[in-house]
Amino acid sequence: MLRELTLILVFGTISGGILSLLALGFTLIYGVSRILNLAHGSLYMIGAYMLYVFTSIFVPIFTSFLGSSFPNLDLVAAIFAALAAIGFTGGVGAILYIATIHPIIGDEIATMVSTVTSALIIQQIILIIFGSTFYPASIPIQGSSLILGVTVGNKALVALSASLILFGFVALFVNKSKIGKAMKALSQDREAAMLMGVNTTKLFLLAMAISAMLAATAGILEVTALTGTAAAWMWLHPLASSFAIVILGGLGSIKGSLIGSFIIAYSETVVKILVGGAITPVVPLVVMMVILLIRSKGLFGKRVEMED
Amino acid sequence: MHVLEVENLTKRFGGLTAVNNVSFFVDEGERVGIIGPNGAGKTTLFNMISGFIKPDSGKVIFRGEDITKLPPYEIVNKGIARTFQVVRPFRHLPVIANVMVALKSPRGCRKIEWLKTMERKAADLLEDVGLSELMLEPAENVGHGDLKRLEVARALATEPDLLMLDEPFGGLNPIETEFLTKSLLRMHLDEPTRSIIIVEHKLYALMKIVDRVIVLHQGEKIAEGKPEEIVKNKKVIEVYTGGVI
Amino acid sequence: MIKSYITRGFSSFVAYVFDVPSRLLAFLCLLLLLLLPLVIKGYTAHPYYLRILTGANILAIFAASWDLLVGRTGQISLGHALFYGVGAYTSLILATRYNLPPWVTIPFALLLGVLVALLIGLPCTRVKGPYLALVTMTFPLIMYTIVRSSLPKIFHGELGIRLPFKKALFPFLHIIQQRTAEYYLSLAILFISAVILYKVASSKTGIVFISILDDEVSSKACGINVTKYKLLSFAISGLFGTLAGCLQGYLIRIASPPMFLLTVSFIPIVVTYFGGMGTIYGPIVGTYVYAMLDNFFFDVYFPQLLKWGGIEASTVLGYLELLVFSLIVLIIVLKWPRGIARLVTDKLEDLAEARDLDERGPRIWKRYKTKGQ
Numbered sequence: 001m002l003r004e005l006t007l008i009l010v011f012g013t014i015s016g017g018i019l020s021l022l023a024l025g026f027t028l029i030y031g032v033s034r035i036l037n038l039a040h041g042s043l044y045m046i047g048a049y050m051l052y053v054f055t056s057i058f059v060p061i062f063t064s065f066l067g068s069s070f071p072n073l074d075l076v077a078a079i080f081a082a083l084a085a086i087g088f089t090g091g092v093g094a095i096l097y098i099a100t101i102h103p104i105i106g107d108e109i110a111t112m113v114s115t116v117t118s119a120l121i122i123q124q125i126i127l128i129i130f131g132s133t134f135y136p137a138s139i140p141i142q143g144s145s146l147i148l149g150v151t152v153g154n155k156a157l158v159a160l161s162a163s164l165i166l167f168g169f170v171a172l173f174v175n176k177s178k179i180g181k182a183m184k185a186l187s188q189d190r191e192a193a194m195l196m197g198v199n200t201t202k203l204f205l206l207a208m209a210i211s212a213m214l215a216a217t218a219g220i221l222e223v224t225a226l227t228g229t230a231a232a233w234m235w236l237h238p239l240a241s242s243f244a245i246v247i248l249g250g251l252g253s254i255k256g257s258l259i260g261s262f263i264i265a266y267s268e269t270v271v272k273i274l275v276g277g278a279i280t281p282v283v284p285l286v287v288m289m290v291i292l293l294i295r296s297k298g299l300f301g302k303r304v305e306m307e308d
Numbered sequence: 309m310h311v312l313e314v315e316n317l318t319k320r321f322g323g324l325t326a327v328n329n330v331s332f333f334v335d336e337g338e339r340v341g342i343i344g345p346n347g348a349g350k351t352t353l354f355n356m357i358s359g360f361i362k363p364d365s366g367k368v369i370f371r372g373e374d375i376t377k378l379p380p381y382e383i384v385n386k387g388i389a390r391t392f393q394v395v396r397p398f399r400h401l402p403v404i405a406n407v408m409v410a411l412k413s414p415r416g417c418r419k420i421e422w423l424k425t426m427e428r429k430a431a432d433l434l435e436d437v438g439l440s441e442l443m444l445e446p447a448e449n450v451g452h453g454d455l456k457r458l459e460v461a462r463a464l465a466t467e468p469d470l471l472m473l474d475e476p477f478g479g480l481n482p483i484e485t486e487f488l489t490k491s492l493l494r495m496h497l498d499e500p501t502r503s504i505i506i507v508e509h510k511l512y513a514l515m516k517i518v519d520r521v522i523v524l525h526q527g528e529k530i531a532e533g534k535p536e537e538i539v540k541n542k543k544v545i546e547v548y549t550g551g552v553i
Numbered sequence: 554m555i556k557s558y559i560t561r562g563f564s565s566f567v568a569y570v571f572d573v574p575s576r577l578l579a580f581l582c583l584l585l586l587l588l589l590p591l592v593i594k595g596y597t598a599h600p601y602y603l604r605i606l607t608g609a610n611i612l613a614i615f616a617a618s619w620d621l622l623v624g625r626t627g628q629i630s631l632g633h634a635l636f637y638g639v640g641a642y643t644s645l646i647l648a649t650r651y652n653l654p655p656w657v658t659i660p661f662a663l664l665l666g667v668l669v670a671l672l673i674g675l676p677c678t679r680v681k682g683p684y685l686a687l688v689t690m691t692f693p694l695i696m697y698t699i700v701r702s703s704l705p706k707i708f709h710g711e712l713g714i715r716l717p718f719k720k721a722l723f724p725f726l727h728i729i730q731q732r733t734a735e736y737y738l739s740l741a742i743l744f745i746s747a748v749i750l751y752k753v754a755s756s757k758t759g760i761v762f763i764s765i766l767d768d769e770v771s772s773k774a775c776g777i778n779v780t781k782y783k784l785l786s787f788a789i790s791g792l793f794g795t796l797a798g799c800l801q802g803y804l805i806r807i808a809s810p811p812m813f814l815l816t817v818s819f820i821p822i823v824v825t826y827f828g829g830m831g832t833i834y835g836p837i838v839g840t841y842v843y844a845m846l847d848n849f850f851f852d853v854y855f856p857q858l859l860k861w862g863g864i865e866a867s868t869v870l871g872y873l874e875l876l877v878f879s880l881i882v883l884i885i886v887l888k889w890p891r892g893i894a895r896l897v898t899d900k901l902e903d904l905a906e907a908r909d910l911d912e913r914g915p916r917i918w919k920r921y922k923t924k925g926q
Contacts, residue, residue, distance in 0.1 A: 104887060108683070112822075114886050396768050398767040
């Protein structure tokens, strides 16, 4: 029993940290522009695949420049690859916005359809280029540590720390920086913000890029710490989890996505460890529904008394 | 028995107290105006009476019944109808259908005279406010002044005992203002038992219509009385001119 | 004497159809659909294609029912697949396990569908917009997991339930005749469903639905019990969605877990976008466009196009197909957010308006003159 509990605690926390980045990205783009980006999971997937691609590109380049006896060559190459993948995905996010969201902005249903269609297109492109086999993708961090009696790979610990630090950084950026405050203004009252001279399109684009980069980071950390492989269907589960987290935490709430991620992560881990895999996809959804019944805008969502 | 009794209504939004311990009553057939600078809490008061916002404390009693906690649609069916400061038409529906929605409510249905169809009643209501020509026009194509009149027609569809108008003259040009003033005066003659509460900034139009005026400032009632008395009230003048005069 | 009734009935029918251009168009489309199996013998009279057309009819009912809920009442539902699966599974379970005839299983399934609609309506009426969309997604996903991994004796897990030939609706016919009969049956039910849904949408209740779509707060201020009407919309939409599922069970003869997946829920969305939100007939048109694209274009012409271009690889072909299809959908959504069927009806409306403008012109001018003073 104790062993199960510590397993849940440790792996739930790791999972929660990574999920929080994913959820933050989703809630950010929604909060700023009211877009439900159904291609969010696809950006997560692109991050993971691009890690593989850039690693394959950088390892030979680094080897020829630095010599194969350079210490931790794989690790260095992989880190650069990760950064490249994140940047690449940010670009993809921006293109996605310009091509498929900006033309129909304002029409909620249309943006949902266009983003999900984009997700399908991305899935097919990945299938055409990579096929349906699994690809190994990971940042090779060696070694493991003993946490609370459980052996945990160092990869996972690094992933956890990285995600929490990055989360904090982005949250700080949104709350303190000028651009971040403009984003907050947009999320609270778009018209007023526009009257103040805020360039909505640029901000939407930026929010989209940041959101994409967060998703990619989550993807990279996830494959590094937990799964180790990339597959063309890996965008569905993260998408469902993003929904569940962001809904129960309240759409547009940063605090909510953090707490929501851990709620979902722990619930999923509990079910996975105690009951077994088949039912786990349902867990985030059931938890989300229960919370929605109590608070119809999520735990920290905007609570308006008279709707506008 | 007063038609409407508002007892100690209070509403806070975070740190801001929008309405602070406001009480007043309205009798049958009375026409009451509520005035006050922007932010005085007038619309919040309206929202509480019509059920769209629940007060933190206090009661709203309509014809002897405590309606404080009732949902808005039930309050409408009891006999209170309201308009909105910023017009809220049903954009995709033609003007006549906008009125028909109100007629489809339980009270609206009840109030349709025997042998009249809903469409006929809606057409009549539109004629009363002067919108007959725009009957079939989709509401999204209709201009602001006409939409304001549509709001009134919609509110009148349920034949309320208490009609609450939130800035009905807002954005109307002098001709439209004149027309609406005449309509409201005529309505008072036709339906003497109907009480009206009007929130308004255009004092010259308001003073012609109402019997009594209540003045709100920063959520509190600071004066109440006949229109002639209110315009001379020192406190009211101070509040409106910022103490300059 | 009977003859005079018939001729009078016929002439009033003709007058009704020719009155409004869009009615004429609808009538012509119906005629086309009725004659389809007979007209192109050897091509559409082929059992494979008949089955595709039957499938299109079923999906058209499914999409039209979704449109009432979403396009008319504004309740964004991403989980309509729930009703499809409930309809298919309920009717087939009752037919195979309990050997009940279709005139018992189908009404029972419909009743269950309405109950399910009201049940999910309870949380759904409390939430709005994106929350609603995402909540509606959860129910079919839960059902998916349940039918896939629990009670295998009843649900048969991954494989689902098949309806044996002898329990089908037209069991003793030759296959072409059977498929033809199925096509006409589904077409008849589509016609009836479409008429009912359209009538509801155009009724006074339909007006209230639109008021909820446009401005819920304003609707409440008119004395409308918005929750009640939302539940009504859910119930009607669920009823016809379940009907589509039942037809799937009896005419395509299978009920399986993927019927609860998001892909099924997305079909009415995409198809309604093709056709035009909120119109009821739009999704039906859109379904046919989708069926044509999906089956005829891709299975027949696209591989031939590729052969010309010298591309052979068949797995890539499979991936490419969905890719191109999605691209087409994307382009349509971006360029015509109001839907393709709207292009036609808007044109028709312009024509009708032009005809009326002669009498409306002076009226509009008079209105502007008096406002100007």
